[in-house]
Amino acid sequence: MASTEMATRPPETGDSRARAGLLAVLRNAWRSLTSMRTALILLFLLAVAALPGALLPQRSLNQRLVDQYFTDYPAIAPVLDRLGFFDVFAAPWFAAIYLLLMVSLVGCVLPRTIEHAKNLRAAPVVTPRNLARLPHHATATLDVGPDEAAERIRGRLRRWRMLETKDGPGRTISAEKGYLREAGNLLFHLSLIGLLLGFAAGKLYGYGGQVIVLSDGGQFCNTGILGYDSFQAGLRVDGTNLTPFCLRVDNFEATYLPDGQPESYRAAIGYQTTDDLNAGRVDQWRPYPLAVNSPLRLDGSRVYLINHGYAPRFTVTFPDGQKRTEEIQWQPVDATTYLSQGATKFEPPGVTDEQKRRTSQLAITGLLAPTSSGGKVVTSVYPALNDPEVAVDVLRGDLGLDDGRGQSIFQVDQSKIDSGQLVRVARANLVPGQSITLDDGTIITFDDVRQWIALQISHDPGQDVVLVFAVLMLVGLGLSLSIRRRRFWARLTPTEDGTRTVVEIGGLARTDRAGYGEEFDRLRADLLDIPDTDGSDVDRPITAAKDD
Amino acid sequence: MLTELALYSDRLFMAAVGVFVFAMVLHGSEYAVQRSAKAVLVGAGGPALDEHESHPDGTPVRSRSERLGRMGVALVVLGAVLLAASIVTRGLAAQRWPLGNMYEFTSAISLAAVVAWLVVLRRSPASRPVGLFVLLPVVILLFLGGTVLYAPAAPVMPALQSYWLVVHVTAVTIASGLLMVPGVASLLYLLRRSGRLSGVADRLPSVDVLDRLAYRLTIIAFPLYTFAIIAGAIWAEAAWGRFWGWDPKETVAFVAWVIYAAYLHARATAGWRSGPAAWVNVAGFAAVIFNLFFINMVVSGLHSYAGLG
Ligand code: HEM
Numbered sequence: 001m002a003s004t005e006m007a008t009r010p011p012e013t014g015d016s017r018a019r020a021g022l023l024a025v026l027r028n029a030w031r032s033l034t035s036m037r038t039a040l041i042l043l044f045l046l047a048v049a050a051l052p053g054a055l056l057p058q059r060s061l062n063q064r065l066v067d068q069y070f071t072d073y074p075a076i077a078p079v080l081d082r083l084g085f086f087d088v089f090a091a092p093w094f095a096a097i098y099l100l101l102m103v104s105l106v107g108c109v110l111p112r113t114i115e116h117a118k119n120l121r122a123a124p125v126v127t128p129r130n131l132a133r134l135p136h137h138a139t140a141t142l143d144v145g146p147d148e149a150a151e152r153i154r155g156r157l158r159r160w161r162m163l164e165t166k167d168g169p170g171r172t173i174s175a176e177k178g179y180l181r182e183a184g185n186l187l188f189h190l191s192l193i194g195l196l197l198g199f200a201a202g203k204l205y206g207y208g209g210q211v212i213v214l215s216d217g218g219q220f221c222n223t224g225i226l227g228y229d230s231f232q233a234g235l236r237v238d239g240t241n242l243t244p245f246c247l248r249v250d251n252f253e254a255t256y257l258p259d260g261q262p263e264s265y266r267a268a269i270g271y272q273t274t275d276d277l278n279a280g281r282v283d284q285w286r287p288y289p290l291a292v293n294s295p296l297r298l299d300g301s302r303v304y305l306i307n308h309g310y311a312p313r314f315t316v317t318f319p320d321g322q323k324r325t326e327e328i329q330w331q332p333v334d335a336t337t338y339l340s341q342g343a344t345k346f347e348p349p350g351v352t353d354e355q356k357r358r359t360s361q362l363a364i365t366g367l368l369a370p371t372s373s374g375g376k377v378v379t380s381v382y383p384a385l386n387d388p389e390v391a392v393d394v395l396r397g398d399l400g401l402d403d404g405r406g407q408s409i410f411q412v413d414q415s416k417i418d419s420g421q422l423v424r425v426a427r428a429n430l431v432p433g434q435s436i437t438l439d440d441g442t443i444i445t446f447d448d449v450r451q452w453i454a455l456q457i458s459h460d461p462g463q464d465v466v467l468v469f470a471v472l473m474l475v476g477l478g479l480s481l482s483i484r485r486r487r488f489w490a491r492l493t494p495t496e497d498g499t500r501t502v503v504e505i506g507g508l509a510r511t512d513r514a515g516y517g518e519e520f521d522r523l524r525a526d527l528l529d530i531p532d533t534d535g536s537d538v539d540r541p542i543t544a545a546k547d548d
Numbered sequence: 549m550l551t552e553l554a555l556y557s558d559r560l561f562m563a564a565v566g567v568f569v570f571a572m573v574l575h576g577s578e579y580a581v582q583r584s585a586k587a588v589l590v591g592a593g594g595p596a597l598d599e600h601e602s603h604p605d606g607t608p609v610r611s612r613s614e615r616l617g618r619m620g621v622a623l624v625v626l627g628a629v630l631l632a633a634s635i636v637t638r639g640l641a642a643q644r645w646p647l648g649n650m651y652e653f654t655s656a657i658s659l660a661a662v663v664a665w666l667v668v669l670r671r672s673p674a675s676r677p678v679g680l681f682v683l684l685p686v687v688i689l690l691f692l693g694g695t696v697l698y699a700p701a702a703p704v705m706p707a708l709q710s711y712w713l714v715v716h717v718t719a720v721t722i723a724s725g726l727l728m729v730p731g732v733a734s735l736l737y738l739l740r741r742s743g744r745l746s747g748v749a750d751r752l753p754s755v756d757v758l759d760r761l762a763y764r765l766t767i768i769a770f771p772l773y774t775f776a777i778i779a780g781a782i783w784a785e786a787a788w789g790r791f792w793g794w795d796p797k798e799t800v801a802f803v804a805w806v807i808y809a810a811y812l813h814a815r816a817t818a819g820w821r822s823g824p825a826a827w828v829n830v831a832g833f834a835a836v837i838f839n840l841f842f843i844n845m846v847v848s849g850l851h852s853y854a855g856l857g
Contacts, residue, residue, distance in 0.1 A: 036813060037819075040814060043806055044807075053794055054796040257703065264709070291706070304789045306788070474774055481771060
């Protein structure tokens, strides 16, 4: 089409021709970008591009699985990584596809919106000369005059857009219905854009983080990134502007079925809102029963209960009589029995000599069974805290805490063991109250076990926008798929004597095989008194076009 | 009492499977009878068999196949009732909404597919020969559900204790069941158009009927699927701290959704309307099934509580 336009244009010279050529190229590019075919291809690309996001491990979901993939497939993993396959939904090629799709959508839908707005004000299409050519068609002669027949049609078509015109000796009525279909379609497509914008807002200005808090009095305040164990910031979040609030975990209770399947998790927490903090009400806590599926929502932030676990408490009595008590979370390693693993680390008190410190740091590492089987090898048989027992190694030496490298709180630095700087000095199974004595007289007591809960804190300023547009999208989809755009015409011709009227009706559905047959049949029955017993002067509708 | 109910539920399930298998046999013999009838008629220069639907009062041979077909349909109704009863008693036995693990999903998806099929059949009796091919995946699904995926009636874990389970999972199962019928219809459409296996294909409804069947059910199921995904996102916001996180299950749901969107676009694009669109519909259903099985059983994600341990 563009080429025929070009051909009819007068010849141009030099610059202006080049410019016209460029314009034509741009216009062609725009046209093909906004064509249905392109939209279709982009939709396919989108589906295909998203698939590796489900089939390959993704950094954003589980870094550990990605690392595992690197060890399993050392040859292809780096290549995949360079191409962004472990971060599909942040990859430039993924963004390119959906952005192109959105551009295509805008380019396609905006002109259609304008067209539709014009259409809404336009009169229905005039009656075709030959109604018998339409897929739905019928004729009958009614025993009433043309005025009465027209009145009857107008009454029946009350909810249709209608136009009545003179036509030779008689008149015609054209009517159209189902404009909401196109409106729904446009609403649907435009909502997709709103959805994407809301999504983008969340990615820019949202943040989330996880933090483990000990039960029975542990606290957390959302004042900065440092309070979190891990934190995911939106692109425009630097962590200096978090909405402040504080939480205190008063109690945590989990119940299990006899086979160990969890039945319920419930944490009694207290919280202080930004207002509370600003007003200095720091000793009052508002209670909230935090549970799975029931987050705490405050000041645009949400707090979720996402995991729980155990923290053993150990007391070390040093040879000089000084005591130190530590209580730090151990990590569940078995999701059904909550067998946990961890490392509780101690600094010898009052040692100032660097050299001496580096030989006398202590770590208690090993396993914790909340309900121990009681055997020689500590295993857990049930996730609740019924018969706790730990199986621990006590290590002494240099924990590497001063090396300036980050350390896992659940483990000791393996390289220190390998290099002999950290040595095992005892191994024992302990139940609460039991202790071991080391060669230098240090006594280590396993006191008790406390529970901890893992909280997820989320902040997403875009999510309400996304919800609104998702609902609009659904409404638009429903309208556009359930409503049929259809046209209806009637030609009324009075008989010679003017007492009877020949009524010819025709119908055309404008949408893809969506069917009009039944409704047209009803119209025919209502307007032409069909089906009736004599029915002699009635054209049967053309069945080929019927939809069932 | 409750364990007894669970037992009844299991028995009803098995009875339903048995009835569906028997219905398949009847539908299958409907084909066989027609095939021999055709050989006779063609040999005798009789009318083409395509007219058989509009002349149920034809030769005795035809009415025998007709009778077999009708009996098959009656059995499908019976099977659906048994399966529905199994699902209800399961819910009563476990004292929760009976959609908590893969056994229960497959059961409910099969019921949705069968009911959708019966509704189609009521409105368009000419589609009856499709029945055999709708029952085939249903029986396979139920067989897998009753064996590999089976899980005893039990309460669900805390993450699933939410009324959003009722909303989201029910919508997903119904939508998946509804989408199964168009998937089958599109496959048969492609088979019929390709001209292969003409012995079977010739007894199927015309390509137009198959095409319309696929389209009409898809445009009902697609908004429901959309709703299910939105409900899932709302639930994810309440349970996991974010409404969308590209968890494998979410990702494949997105892929399936986009494929169905592509199907509807293909239906409105010149050159794509018929064959290619049918392929797209088949691909969409493949994505739905892939999501149900592969993602639940092989890939681990937040959705991994299918009751498979
Ligand atoms: C993110 C991208 C898109 C998605 C997910 C999408 C999805 C859909 C869906 C589900 C339908 C069927 C429901 C309805 O009729 O409203 C549809 C219809 C339609 N879309 Fe899109 N679409 C997208 C982009 C586009 C683009 C770029 C165009 C323009 C080229 C377009 C043009 C149309 C048209 C004309 C229809 C109506 C077809 C009919 O009458 O059946 N869409 N779209």
